[in-house]
Amino acid sequence: MTQAPPTKTYFDCLAEGRFVIQRSASTGEWVFYPRMIAPRTGATDLEWVEPTGLGTVYATTVQRMKPPAADVSIAIVELDEGPRLMTHVQAMPPEDVFIGMRVRAKIADGPDGKIVVFEADSAE
Amino acid sequence: MMRGLQLRGKTAFVGAATFGCGEAPGYTSIELAAEAARLAIADAGLTPSQIDGLFIALPTDFLSGLTIAEYLGIRPAMTNNSRTGGSAFLTHAEWAMLALDAGLIDHALICYGANQRTGAGKLVSAQMPSAFEQPYRPNNPVASYALAASRHMYQYGTTSEQLASVAVAARQWANLNPEAFRKGPLSIDDVLSTRLVADPLHVADCCLVTDGAAAVVMTRIDRARDLHKTPVALLGAASATWHHEIAQLADLTVSAARESGERAFAQAGFSPADMDVVNLYDAFTINTIMFLEDLGFCAKGEGGPFVASGAIAPGGALPVNTNGGGLSFCHPGMYGLFTMVETIRQLRGEAGERQIDGAKLALAHGNGGTLSSQATCIIGLLETV
Numbered sequence: 001m002t003q004a005p006p007t008k009t010y011f012d013c014l015a016e017g018r019f020v021i022q023r024s025a026s027t028g029e030w031v032f033y034p035r036m037i038a039p040r041t042g043a044t045d046l047e048w049v050e051p052t053g054l055g056t057v058y059a060t061t062v063q064r065m066k067p068p069a070a071d072v073s074i075a076i077v078e079l080d081e082g083p084r085l086m087t088h089v090q091a092m093p094p095e096d097v098f099i100g101m102r103v104r105a106k107i108a109d110g111p112d113g114k115i116v117v118f119e120a121d122s123a124e
Numbered sequence: 125m126m127r128g129l130q131l132r133g134k135t136a137f138v139g140a141a142t143f144g145c146g147e148a149p150g151y152t153s154i155e156l157a158a159e160a161a162r163l164a165i166a167d168a169g170l171t172p173s174q175i176d177g178l179f180i181a182l183p184t185d186f187l188s189g190l191t192i193a194e195y196l197g198i199r200p201a202m203t204n205n206s207r208t209g210g211s212a213f214l215t216h217a218e219w220a221m222l223a224l225d226a227g228l229i230d231h232a233l234i235c236y237g238a239n240q241r242t243g244a245g246k247l248v249s250a251q252m253p254s255a256f257e258q259p260y261r262p263n264n265p266v267a268s269y270a271l272a273a274s275r276h277m278y279q280y281g282t283t284s285e286q287l288a289s290v291a292v293a294a295r296q297w298a299n300l301n302p303e304a305f306r307k308g309p310l311s312i313d314d315v316l317s318t319r320l321v322a323d324p325l326h327v328a329d330c331c332l333v334t335d336g337a338a339a340v341v342m343t344r345i346d347r348a349r350d351l352h353k354t355p356v357a358l359l360g361a362a363s364a365t366w367h368h369e370i371a372q373l374a375d376l377t378v379s380a381a382r383e384s385g386e387r388a389f390a391q392a393g394f395s396p397a398d399m400d401v402v403n404l405y406d407a408f409t410i411n412t413i414m415f416l417e418d419l420g421f422c423a424k425g426e427g428g429p430f431v432a433s434g435a436i437a438p439g440g441a442l443p444v445n446t447n448g449g450g451l452s453f454c455h456p457g458m459y460g461l462f463t464m465v466e467t468i469r470q471l472r473g474e475a476g477e478r479q480i481d482g483a484k485l486a487l488a489h490g491n492g493g494t495l496s497s498q499a500t501c502i503i504g505l506l507e508t509v
Binding site: 010011100110 | 258259274275
């Protein structure tokens with residue numbers, strides 16, 4: 001079946017305060033970023049599901065900005081469900097973000113609308 | 125059965141040129157590309173009207189194949205404007221090899237030119253950010269390569285000093301190249317004391333932004349023998365694409381160069397140990413380390429110690445980026461074609477002070493996007509065919 005517009009659906013859900021990603025009902029594979037078909041398998045039975053929001057920092061850099069702008073964390077987080085996404089790890093100095101760090105998703109204001117960012121997961 | 129073996133050594137490079145490397149004030153990108161094309165065609169002993177296969181990719185002119193055909197006043201039977209980033213020109217050689225061998229064309233021109241330093245004043249990237257990267261405003265391409273570097277450090281203990289040694293080796297080669305834009309002494313401490321752009325990459329871990337143009341001419345091996353210069357044969361050419369945006373690369377320490385290199389070597393019938401010279405796209409210092417590993421010149425994870433040992437610098441066991449690379453020679457955006465020109469010059473014995481004596485076999489490697497597209501050419505003297 002043909003998907004509802006995946007990019008629009010993702011950002012519309014974020015705007016409503018929900019972080020949802022796709023999962024194929026038949027293969028069980030989680031998909032990010034949102035697509036018309038699941039990569040590799042080509043599955044089209046994609047459902048929108050809320051992930052746990054927990055993940056681990058896979059790669060990290062500090063994007064150095066021209067003062068007085070603050071330096072920015074740019075990271076790739078691997079969700080516990082498997083997919084990875086580019087993001088910011090916030091609420092801490094970007095230099096202190098480390099690979100392997102456990103993080104939890106949060107919806108925040110981005111330059112063009114709501115985005116998913118991460119913070120250190122204090123529960124672990 | 126390895127695919128493509130029948131193409132081994134069927135085509136050759138018969139012309140090569142650069143123009144305007146560094147600063148070429150006043151020239152437009154197409155003017156730079158056209159002048160490099162003119163010089164490469166003359167180097168081959170041909171005239172523009174003999175070019176019937178035209179290959180080009182410019183960062184901003186999406187129809188640059190049409191522009192350059194008109195500019196040179198030629199009517200090519202095949203125009204290829206395919207764009208895979210800085211690797212495009214090595215993929216062009218792969219396509220030209222096929223078309224020449226099939227007899228669809230007789231003389232292929234591959235060219236590039238850009239005035240990014242004196243014209244744009246900054247790096248002009250053709251890569252569009254995705255809808256899922258753009259909200260985070262990564263300073264691409266450097267942010268994506270920094271993420272890869274962070275992962276390489278985490279998995280293999282690669283250090284900032286090892287990354288810096290790539291820039292130092294490139295500078296040592298550039299100091300032997302009269303055409304190089306950035307020259308002078310450079311130490312590891314010098315590199316580490318430049319400003320951080322995206323940790324762990326400093327300014328001196330990043331390629332230059334310059335003007336410059338390059339061009340090469342290819343033909344079938346039988347025709348090549350009758351032309352001006354000693355032809356050098358294309359023994360293997362292969363490319364591979366694994367992703368577009370960096371978060372989609374399965375393992376940030378392994379690029380598709382592993383696949384393009386493996387197929388190019390298999391086609392050529394040689395191995396990394398046979399290569400006398402290596403020229404690869406060093407957009408950032410991490411690239412050199414990763415590509416040397418992925419192409420099989422050292423084991424995965426050993427790239428850091430390998431480059432820090434001095435192996436890739438003048439006098440080392442494996443000369444890498446003998447022109448000074450994108451880090452110190454020139455980098456007008458999509459640098460890939462310059463790896464081929466330097467490879468051809470080394471095999472022809474035209475590299476002056478930086479000449480590797482007795483070079484018979486060499487590898488050129490291009491990278492496009494954010495480690496996304498990889499393309500490898502194995503090139504050798506006729507005696508290696």
